[in-house]
Amino acid sequence: MSTITLVLREMLHRRLNFALGVLAVAAAAACLAGAMTRLEAHRLRSEEILAQRQAETAERLKQMKGDVRKITLQLQFNITILAKEQNRKDFLINHYAEASMPEEYAAKLGQSDLTAINHLEPSLTQKITWTEQNCPMILTGVRGEVPLRLVDAKKPFHQPVPKGSVALGQELARQAGVSPGGAVKILGREFKVAAVHDPRGNVDDVTAWVHLQEAQELLKKPGQINAMKAMNCECSLADLDKIPGKIEAILPGVQAILDKPPADVRTAALARAEEESQAALAAEQAHRERIGQELEASAALVVPLVGAASAVWLAFLAFSNVRARREEIGILRALGVRGAKVLALFMLRAAVLGVLGGALGYALGFAAGWWWSGAAESGVAFAAQRLFSAGCLALVLAGGPLLAALASWLPALAAAQRDPAELLRADA
Amino acid sequence: MLAVRDLTKSFTGPGGEVRALAGVSFELAAGDFLAVQGHSGSGKTTLLLACGALQRPDSGSVTIAGQDPYRLGAEERAAFRARHIGFVFQQFHLIPYLTVLENVLAPLLALNASAAPARAMELLERFQIQDRAAHRPQQLSTGERQRTALARALLHRPKLILADEPTGNLDEQNADTVLDSLRELAKEGAAVLMVTHDNRLAAKAARVLALEHGRPKAEAAHAH
Numbered sequence: 001m002s003t004i005t006l007v008l009r010e011m012l013h014r015r016l017n018f019a020l021g022v023l024a025v026a027a028a029a030a031c032l033a034g035a036m037t038r039l040e041a042h043r044l045r046s047e048e049i050l051a052q053r054q055a056e057t058a059e060r061l062k063q064m065k066g067d068v069r070k071i072t073l074q075l076q077f078n079i080t081i082l083a084k085e086q087n088r089k090d091f092l093i094n095h096y097a098e099a100s101m102p103e104e105y106a107a108k109l110g111q112s113d114l115t116a117i118n119h120l121e122p123s124l125t126q127k128i129t130w131t132e133q134n135c136p137m138i139l140t141g142v143r144g145e146v147p148l149r150l151v152d153a154k155k156p157f158h159q160p161v162p163k164g165s166v167a168l169g170q171e172l173a174r175q176a177g178v179s180p181g182g183a184v185k186i187l188g189r190e191f192k193v194a195a196v197h198d199p200r201g202n203v204d205d206v207t208a209w210v211h212l213q214e215a216q217e218l219l220k221k222p223g224q225i226n227a228m229k230a231m232n233c234e235c236s237l238a239d240l241d242k243i244p245g246k247i248e249a250i251l252p253g254v255q256a257i258l259d260k261p262p263a264d265v266r267t268a269a270l271a272r273a274e275e276e277s278q279a280a281l282a283a284e285q286a287h288r289e290r291i292g293q294e295l296e297a298s299a300a301l302v303v304p305l306v307g308a309a310s311a312v313w314l315a316f317l318a319f320s321n322v323r324a325r326r327e328e329i330g331i332l333r334a335l336g337v338r339g340a341k342v343l344a345l346f347m348l349r350a351a352v353l354g355v356l357g358g359a360l361g362y363a364l365g366f367a368a369g370w371w372w373s374g375a376a377e378s379g380v381a382f383a384a385q386r387l388f389s390a391g392c393l394a395l396v397l398a399g400g401p402l403l404a405a406l407a408s409w410l411p412a413l414a415a416a417q418r419d420p421a422e423l424l425r426a427d428a
Numbered sequence: 429m430l431a432v433r434d435l436t437k438s439f440t441g442p443g444g445e446v447r448a449l450a451g452v453s454f455e456l457a458a459g460d461f462l463a464v465q466g467h468s469g470s471g472k473t474t475l476l477l478a479c480g481a482l483q484r485p486d487s488g489s490v491t492i493a494g495q496d497p498y499r500l501g502a503e504e505r506a507a508f509r510a511r512h513i514g515f516v517f518q519q520f521h522l523i524p525y526l527t528v529l530e531n532v533l534a535p536l537l538a539l540n541a542s543a544a545p546a547r548a549m550e551l552l553e554r555f556q557i558q559d560r561a562a563h564r565p566q567q568l569s570t571g572e573r574q575r576t577a578l579a580r581a582l583l584h585r586p587k588l589i590l591a592d593e594p595t596g597n598l599d600e601q602n603a604d605t606v607l608d609s610l611r612e613l614a615k616e617g618a619a620v621l622m623v624t625h626d627n628r629l630a631a632k633a634a635r636v637l638a639l640e641h642g643r644p645k646a647e648a649a650h651a652h
Contacts, residue, residue, distance in 0.1 A: 001534055001537060002536075009530070013525030327519075327521055328523050331523070332534070332538075333506065334515050335537070335580075336507055336535065337506065337510075338503045340503065341538070421483040424517065
């Protein structure tokens, strides 16, 4: 006759009391397991939703960025660099700068660490009277692009004008009655007409392009330029406004004017869309977190409540069990069974009851949490692989016997300490 | 084997203090069979519980096998009972969910005895209930139940057997069987103390101690 045999036989004998005890533990365990499963399902669903939203947003933004990039490439982000003392308003009115700066500035900028500039063209432009034709014209000296230290050589933005040649705007060519291959005199120097541009409907139609050095000689400004064009700048929108400052830091004697293209509006719209998407994502995340917090709050209320009710119910059942076994306890004590062993009988019973109740409760709670969280749509495999928690199972398998033992402790202790003579006296 | 000296015990009830035992003394040697006789409320059961190390007396002493169990702590006293005393009760007090054999083996919860199953079967055969070994108490007749309780009391070969109205619920034939068994046990060397209110049964004991209001009224010896 062993202790476990006695305990198991007693359980089978008082099946109703035992079954009710198992159900009490199962209720508490199911509540805990259900809440944990539901929270886990919610967490996984939130991750899934947010990942999906992020992917959708990323795809939409990628598409928008592509569109804006195309627009940006067509319109270019240009920067005009002028001498510091140049009046900006006069420049905008006249289309050229009166103040000049050293040509070596272009080389210095080209050798700097600035990577945003892809093309840099120094020029010397001035409105003059074309004495040979007795009309005003814009004379521009260019020398082609300045080599950039940190940027690989690209296809030139504009073809340089060879020395001794001139490229004429449509109106000037018509005025002089020349065509490519012909010759024309400007300020007493003869140039071969290398090209005549098609009508552009702007100041280019009254501009003549010559080599920079020849322009400097004609305008009596040797080694001087009055503008540099930095074209097709590439940088993030956030850094765009910083570029002029960086240029001015490299060349303290200049001012840099950013030509904000219409694409910037698109870029700003893109930024706004990005911000709105991020805000929508954050709102979704906050919404999911709020639901999670509500679930946690309700679990924090319900689980202890059910646990306490189960403990009270278990204590009642334990008292009832002890009362039903008074005679048995009395005879065992009379036979010499120690009080500690009587206590152990009840604790062992509570442990078996707790393990069974915990296992049953976990199964019920897991199934209920899986079902009510909507995760059932994802199937049983999802439940088994993603929702099953060995930690939660271990918790209820350990917590069930603990709850049952705690609830049974006082009745069991009272039984162990009962005077056997008192229990047997009914026989007198 | 058992020496009782000036045993007194009182209880406080609704009507005031009730003196259950008042100066009871006797000795019981190995092989003795003493019947304690008295009416209901005479203190018989209190005396039996006191002799069984279950009810501490207010004064006086109980010595079993040369040792006073009331000088021991509760747990040691339980172990003492398990080693030295066998109990038989009127209500049998069999554990309802255990079989006859398991009930007989119940003292093993307090003792370690490797030979116990063989000893249990031997006792079942002795009391002719071996074919009931796998039955539950509720499937037995009252006589079989009492014989099962007797077998349980004898599993660990106690030197002192205390029987409280062991035939109280039995018919005459079964009562005689149980009584004969107790007499046999006494002949085998056990000290037997039986509490009864039945004059006929008391007359079958070697000695009779009559109690009245907790006091020894008379002690007589019978020749059998």
